[in-house]
Amino acid sequence: MTVKRPRLVVLISGTGSNLQAIIDAIEAEALPMDLVGVISSNPEALGLDRARQHGVPSECVDHKRFTARAEFDQTLGARIDPLAPDWIALAGFMRILTPEFVKRYAGRLLNIHPSLLPAYPGLNTHERVLAAGETQHGATVHLVTPELDAGPTLLQEAVDIEPTDTPETLRDKVQRVEHRLYPKALAMLARGGLEPAASEANLRSRSHWARSSGPR
Numbered sequence: 001m002t003v004k005r006p007r008l009v010v011l012i013s014g015t016g017s018n019l020q021a022i023i024d025a026i027e028a029e030a031l032p033m034d035l036v037g038v039i040s041s042n043p044e045a046l047g048l049d050r051a052r053q054h055g056v057p058s059e060c061v062d063h064k065r066f067t068a069r070a071e072f073d074q075t076l077g078a079r080i081d082p083l084a085p086d087w088i089a090l091a092g093f094m095r096i097l098t099p100e101f102v103k104r105y106a107g108r109l110l111n112i113h114p115s116l117l118p119a120y121p122g123l124n125t126h127e128r129v130l131a132a133g134e135t136q137h138g139a140t141v142h143l144v145t146p147e148l149d150a151g152p153t154l155l156q157e158a159v160d161i162e163p164t165d166t167p168e169t170l171r172d173k174v175q176r177v178e179h180r181l182y183p184k185a186l187a188m189l190a191r192g193g194l195e196p197a198a199s200e201a202n203l204r205s206r207s208h209w210a211r212s213s214g215p216r
Helices: 017-026 046-052 071-082 099-104 126-133 167-192
Strands: 008-014 034-040 056-058 088-092 109-113 134-143 153-160
Touching: 008 017, 008 071, 017 034, 017 046, 017 167, 034 071, 046 056, 071 099, 071 153, 088 167, 109 167, 126 134, 126 167, 134 167, 153 167
Parallel strands: 008 034, 008 088, 034 056, 088 109
Antiparallel strands: 109 134, 134 153
């Protein structure tokens, strides 16, 4: 019997390095999903070229053409729905989505954030952790909810901060983690082996995932 592979759409705005990690994992058969579309909010995003080079359907919904966030989100949703995705992954998608859009795809909208959430939501995380004198930083894959960077954690991993680290070196460390973590989380979702963390203590663990008993 042929097992249906989950369908994945990735939303981007920039270089698409996490998109590339996802594509590489699919091509290496480490991620059992079908990447059915890439949509960018930026017509100049390098990630669009990455998608085209691998034969992935791609398009742009240019946010600059919209005066209201709700109008942009409605158009974006109209492009997503015909692709019938099981999962939608934000990968450097630099737009704040309206609560209505998030609720429309509740439970299947993912993001990867460069911090050990719930610590340091928002922007400039590398500078902020260094300014605070933290000894660890990292990345978190989480479900998206209307509250910014507040959705349930699916997977996270920490890196040690060295005294010589700068925002740039720390960014590079965290990006290497992201490129492993996002495909890993998606692969676990595809196999039915990942559920949101249940407590704040889990959110702060060095490497956490909660396994279900089998496919959902």
